[in-house]
Structure formats: structure tokens, C-alpha cells
Amino acid sequence: MGNILAIAKRELRNYFATPVGWLSLCGYILLTGFFFTIFLGFYSEQAATMGFDPYGPAEMNVDEYLVSPFFGNANIILLFLCPALTMRLFSEDRKAKSLELLLTSPISTAEIVLGKYLGALSFVLVLFLGTLHYPTLLFWMGDPDPGIMASCYLSWTMMTACFMAVGLMASSFTENQMVAMILAFGILLMFWLLGWAEGSLGSTGFQGSLKDVLSFVSLVNRTEDMQKGLIHTKDLVYFGSFVAFFLFVTHQRVEAYRWR
């Protein structure tokens, strides 16, 4: 465990030792700010119009019309960000030959893989801290549901955990960081588009069965319920298995360095 933490700490510090970390932090806050402003504007416009509707509800639900759409749409930032954050994890280490230090130390491959994974994942959690002013504003100005808010952050974390596992795996396959990023992005985009494809299919016959398969595999669709405040055990199991699978492949790949 100590070794995992030591490697994780080193990886986390690396993000802040280079411009990568600070740029990502700025970019992430800027883009989430952009999304938040758009949805806030949309929400207040709707709310204002609704005030004139005698048959409409007394007020618009802030969770349904602002919190969920904001968190759901900001997912896409992670789709682009995660491959950029994970691309160097193994690629750079191999190219600079520094991986040799890890491989000749009395530690296991699992410790190396988990250390790098947790280090990178914790960096994104730091990024999430940079978004806490949005909920703070909402709690100050309005009355959102804290449970839903927490559930939304959980959905981001789960999603990132999956993205980072894919990125780590891609990075373990090549010494070229660019290739690692493109590979990771390609895989993630595929999972992303599966969700879209599922939405366009009919619900009967072959299309129905395909729809079931796709909706099972799709990563993004599983965050939708979570962003409405519904946490299903099956979704958590899915995310857990997803991460475990890609970390396992990474582990096998790193083991193979010793055999090539």
C-alpha cells in the first residue's frame, strides 16, 4: 500500500510540476464555467417566462432544469481531458527509461499500475474541487437538493474512473504519447457514440435486442440516472467492472514488458 501511495503521490505532483496540471485546471474551470453560465441563463429565462403562465408550476425545479443538465453536458469535457491526462503515464516513463526504476524495485506490477492510476485519478478529483463554486452559488441563491448534487459528483467520479482506466491502458501500449492519446480518445468516443446509437434504435425485434445490448455497454447512459439522483447498484457494479477490466489489461501489458 505504501508503494502504491508513493507512486500515486509522484504522479499527482508531476501534474503540478509541469504546465499540464495548471493548464488543465484553468481549462477545466473555464469550460465548466461556460456550461454553467449557459444552463443558468437558460434556466432563468425559462423561469421568467413561466412566471406569466397561470397554468404552469409555481417555480421551476432547479435540480431538474439546471443541476442535471449542467453535470450531464459537462461530461464531454472529461471525454477530451482524460486521454490528455493519461497519455504520459506509461509512454513517457518508457521513453525516458525511468520505468526501469520501478521495474527493478522490489514492488509488484499491480502496485505500479494502481499507483499510476490513483495518482492520475486524484488529479481529476482536484479539478472537481475547482468546480465547487457552482454548487455553492446555487445553495446560496436557491434551494437545490444536496443529495442530487452529491450524486452528480459521484457520476463524474465514476465516469472519470472509467476514462482514466482506458487512458492508462492506452498509454501502456505505446511509447508515443500522441498515439496513446488518440487510442484512448478513440475507445472512449466509441463508448460515447454507443449511447447515441442506442437512442436512435426502435424498441422491438432485432433493433430492440441491439438497443438492449448497446444500452448495457454504453457508459454515458449509466450516468444519466445518477445525475438525476438515482444510484443503482448495477451501475456501480458496471463502473467497477469496467475499471477492473482495463486495469487488468494494463497489468498484463506491463508484465509483458519484462518478457519482450
Add this chain to the structure above:
Amino acid sequence: MIKVEKLSKRYGATTAVQELSFQVPKGEVVGFLGPNGAGKTTTMRIIAGSLGATEGRVTLDGQDVFENPREVKRRIGYLPEVPPLYTDMKVRDYVRFAARLKGVDDINGAAEATIDRVGLAPVAHRIIDHLSKGFRQRCGVAQALVHNPEVLILDEPYSGLDPAQRVEIRDLLKELAQEDRTVILSTHVLGDIEAMCERVVILNNGKMVGQGPISELTKVLGGRTINLSVVRPEGLLDTLSAIPGVLKVTPGEAGTISLFTEPGDIREQVAAAAVPYGLLEFSGRQSLEDIFLHLTQQAEA
């Protein structure tokens, strides 16, 4: 004691190391000698546990490197040809990080002692990326030394250093070798081996072509190169070629001649033949270079 038994490593169709067997007794300093691509790095990486062998075994005091990697790696310090540095870290943080990975109990104590030991104290607070090549090499040595291993494996520790840095690193390594450590050192510069090692293992094309104490190798194996310079070189070339045991005579500039002989000492005959031509200089010291050339050429033939 390190024991390498019938070690082979194949990358697809290429064979990097073939049926290599040798032993290194505790406390001995052994030099790995061979041209580029001879399999030195591959062998060292296998011993250090960062590469798996296709066949064969490596044991340290009976413990197999592949079966008990944790125990064995704790006792080995490995400096690869390119030092495995995280250049974004400060020297002190890097050495501490290495100490933690190597399973040292007193991380700060070991790190500070190592930093002093290898002469990194003046730059301990600096980022590795900003250091000179000599200091980087020291960081690499620190990483290999921080857990005070019994075995040190050094792959081309002098490559890419300028002459002053070279002397500094050589002195440091000599000191380390004297502390009852088993040291395996690879290089293609023969002088380094002659200066430090008690024994050499000579590799060529993945196979061992010779091993033994340097003094013994020079006695048994290899011809020697004799360099002489005379006042009147005319006619001497033919005279020298006629001496039995002389393989090749090469005339140089301004009366210098170098000749290569078969195994066996024929210095006396050569000197006697050269005196009538006005012999000015004569040197017939047998160097590791001659043995090396002899052995590797023999292996190719």
C-alpha cells in the same frame, strides 16, 4: 554469489543472449566486455529483474530472480545505461522516492546519507532536469545505492561523460567497489575494466567468448601488438615478417611500425631483429584490447 545458468534471451527470431553461464563470487568486481549488441545490457537487465529470460536461471545466493523478485531486488542496485530519472523531480525528492520504492526503513536517513555519499549535496534542492550530465549520472548511482545493496550492476556508467566527470564517477565507483560489494560493470572501454575489475567476462554476439582474471587472460590468450620506431625502416618490414609468430606488420609514419603476433612472447626476437635498423622505441605491453580483438575475431571466424 550470483549464478547465471544457461541463460538465453530471444526476441522473436533474434537471439540476444545464448546459453550464457558464469558465476560472480561475493565481493568480486567483474567487468562485462563486448562490442555493442553483444548482449551485455540484456544480461544485466535479466539479473536486475527488469527483463525475463527465455531460458535459463539467475540466482543470487540460491534465490531465483524470477521466483523471488522482491527479495532479490532488495539486494540489487541497478544503474541502467540511461539513468532512470524523473527529471521533473528535485534531487532530494527523487532519492527519497527511490528509497521508498526499494523498501528502505529510514527513508530520510538513507536518502541524506546517499546524497552525501555520491556528492549530490550541493544540488540536492535542484530539479534534475536542470543538472549537468555528470550530476544526473550521480543521481542514477544514488538510486542504485540508496538501499545499500550487496550487489551493484552498472551498465556503461561512463557513457556520455566528459573526461573530468568520467574520472569523478570512476573514483566514486571504485570506492563503492571496495566496500565488499559484488559489482558487475559493463563497458566497451577497456581502460575502465583494467582500472577496476579483477575479472572479465567477454561477450560477443550473445555468447561468452572468454572469462577469467585479467592477468591470466593475458598470459594464455591472445597475441600482442608491438609498436616500435626505428631510424632506417627500409628492409625491416621483410625481416620482421620472416620472424615466426608474426601475423601482420603495418608500417606507420616516420619510421614507426606496429606488428601483431600470435599467442606467445616473441618480443626478444623482434627487438633483436630491429636493433641493426637503429631501434629507438619499443613497446610490447599486452593489453586487454589485444585479447578482446583476438577473442572476438576468433569467435567470428
